[in-house]
Amino acid sequence: MEWFTAPGYALSRLVLLRLLAVVYLVGFLAAARQFRALIGEHGMLPVPRYLRYRTFREAPSLFQFGYSDRGFAALAWGGTLLAAAVTAGLADLVPLWGSMLLWALLWLLYLSIVNVGQTWYSFGWESLLLEAGFLAVFLGNTEVAPPVPVLFLFRWLLFRVEFGAGLIKLRGDRCWRDLTCLKYHHETQPMPGPLSWYFHHLPMPLHRVEVAANHLAQLGLPVLLFTPQPVASWAAGAMVVTQLWLIASGNFAWLNWLTIALAFGALRLPGAGHLATARAPLWYEVLVLAATALVLWLSYWPARNLLSRGQLMNYSFNRLHLVNTYGAFGSINRIRFEVVLEGTAEERLTAGTVWREYEFKGKPGDVRHRPGQYAPYHLRLDWLMWFAAISPVYARPWLRPFAERLLAGDRATLRLLRHNPFPDAPPAHVRAVLYRYRFTSRQERRASGAWWHRTRLRVYLAPMTRL
Incomplete structure (x- = not known):
């Protein structure tokens, strides 16, 4: 199937997957360093107590087969090392099926943590990392050119992240509609950064420009992701710039970095033709099409949520976190x-x-x-x-x-x-x-x-x- 692959996106795929592996590395590292106090056997919200009342179906996790702090540490540090190896290029050194197994293992290990993490892991970027990791399983390595269906799914994911965040703002706090929210947000956001004091003291007209640009980035640019090139690349590039602005203005864990990674699913980089041009094997095409059909079927609920007046923010419709709804800061604290x-x-x-x-x-x-x-x-x-x-x-x-x-x-x-x-x-x-x-x-x-x-x-x- 000639339409199945897009060799011109090989370099974009390389950047996307390496950035995604870095985020996995950070996620596992944070889990390894913090879990004992938060969810360990003697932590504030112990995993054993939580699993005592949860079946495997309610909380699918490797820890359903037995939990110990030593086992959690082994899983988290093992995930850190695996993510570091993938970041260094291991997934491109092994056969295609090996690359898929590596990404599937990263997804499974992190899913096992998130599903026992309770309130400490209730953030939208946990589900976002898992959904992106699941798609990465089917994006392939340098043995084959990037598959068009999976590139489309990455754009669909980025669309939901940005468009969902834009809609939740328009439907939420009035200050998003009168362009005044950033008069407060830089000061009241969860974790200000080194430059947040300076952002807060920008003149009010610039705060209005910030909000207007945010609306454009989250409600206008996502639609352009599905247009022909080079328009899709321009839209994705502009979204990367807005994410860098957010990175400079505060600390939002890996949300912005992961969103930048997703943008490379639409941002076509030049000079990629030599990286991967081989035709995909039939078994791989079948798996990709099956995964695409699954994601499109599961997309009914997030799509309906986008159209709903009662839009949910950062919600997973299944315990595997395969296709989720996203959004942030529908309301802004003034104090x-x-x-x-x-x-x-x-x-x-x-x-x-x-x-x-x-x-x-x-x-x-x-x-x-x-x-x-x-x-x-x-x-x-x-x-x-x-x-x-x-x-x-x-x-x-x-x-x-x-x-x-x-x-x-x-x-x-x-x-x-x-x-x-x-x-x-x-x-x-x-x-x-x-x-x-x-x-x-x-x-x-x-x-x-x-x-x-x-x-x-x-x-x-x-x-x-x-x-």
Whole structure:
């Protein structure tokens, strides 16, 4: 079938798959470094307790056959090494069937983590990574030219990511329609980056331009992905530029980097003809067409969701995360709240008790500490702390267990933090306090050197003590 392959996209496929492998590497690395405190046997939301009430059908995972922290570590570090090998080109050094097995294994290993990760893995980019990884199984390696059906599916995935995000904004907060959302968003986003203070202080007309450009990128450009070249490449290239802008303005884990990778499914790079021109074997064509038919059949639910007034955001319609719906920031916070954890070594609490603060790696704490750049790495605890500040409902399952582990001086938990104010012995009491944060003005920044100004509001979690 001459129409089946597109040799001109061989270089684009190479870039797409290498970037995707890098994101898998980051995902497995974050899991390996953070799981013990979050979902380990003695974590805040232990996997064994979760699986006790979940069947394999409800939570398909290799851990259904038995869980141990040692086994999770082996899986996560094994996934890290495998992703690193694929990034280095292993999938192009093995036969076509071997390449497919490598990508299938990456998908299976990460699926096993996500399906037991509970609230720590409830972010849309987890499903996005899994869906992209499933498609990568069928994209082939340098033995064959890229298959047209799978390139189409990558465009369909990118379309849903961007168009879904655009629709959820238009249907959501009024500030997206009057072009004022970015007056607030750079300050109130989950995890500001090193340049977010500067983005926040852009003039209001530029904020309006930012919002208008966002609407164009998410509602106009995705439609052009399905047009002939070179228009599709221009649209994909413009989408890459908008993603780089988002990368500069904040930390959104690997969402933006993965979206850039997807864009290469439509961004045709020159000089690719020599990379892969061989005709695909029949068995491969059959598998690709079967996978394409499956994805198109499963696409009914996400497509219907896009047209629905009750549009769901970041939702998986199946436990394998094969075809999902995406979207982000349908509503924008006008005020930034932060939950600050504090401890004291004093056994008896009085009005004069001295409390010392724990510092997180990514979320705001010390007003003089400049926000850092962590994306594409995902600081899961820091992100959930942002949700906790919005409403205690988000923190109900894990905040008290978090405080209990601080009281116990749990090493795995403390490794998730930037600063432990009790390095020699755990505190006697731990509490949480709610603050209102805002970026300092230019004048305040020059005078004090602080990036933030904060106002104490109330105690968020009453003092807890060691039992």
